[in-house]
Amino acid sequence: MRRSILLIAAVLLLAACSSGKSAPTTDGKGPVTPASSTSDATGVFKALAAAVPTAKLTWTATAVNDPNHLLGRPGQYTSKIAFADSQIPSKDTELGGTQLYKAGDLQLGGSVEVFPSLEDAAARAKYVTAVTKSVQAFAEYDYQHGDVVLRLSHLLTPDQAAKYKAALGKLS
Numbered sequence: 001m002r003r004s005i006l007l008i009a010a011v012l013l014l015a016a017c018s019s020g021k022s023a024p025t026t027d028g029k030g031p032v033t034p035a036s037s038t039s040d041a042t043g044v045f046k047a048l049a050a051a052v053p054t055a056k057l058t059w060t061a062t063a064v065n066d067p068n069h070l071l072g073r074p075g076q077y078t079s080k081i082a083f084a085d086s087q088i089p090s091k092d093t094e095l096g097g098t099q100l101y102k103a104g105d106l107q108l109g110g111s112v113e114v115f116p117s118l119e120d121a122a123a124r125a126k127y128v129t130a131v132t133k134s135v136q137a138f139a140e141y142d143y144q145h146g147d148v149v150l151r152l153s154h155l156l157t158p159d160q161a162a163k164y165k166a167a168l169g170k171l172s
Contacts, residue, residue, distance in 0.1 A: 059104030
């Protein structure tokens, strides 16, 4: 029921705000699409993992374990997951045989964040892009599709990241 109400609200908002021109995505390469039909980050991840089978779910945010303390807060993500991707070589995530990152760290693969609105997702994507551009150690691929923000490790190659982007673009 709630999902239907959100979807109807998103459609009405898009219709009311339409100028006949497509708004750019956060990467500036295409139109922002309506909210995804998947209801949460886990659902989005399942669709992505079907297209990129090297991705494995490793962490789900809760109000208690969310390091950003954003889950469920006004204008912030309503669900978030993190995943690892086995395409990232272990030599890039280890030092002397010791794992540098823990489950849930973006550097191991990526994360999916789902927001209550297109505007909230766009604001988050803009913020993350600005922060990660200014500090090379935090570089990442960031894509917005409707109410979803997909963040990917910079340890993925551009071609590998493109597969995720294509799968995200197929969400309806």
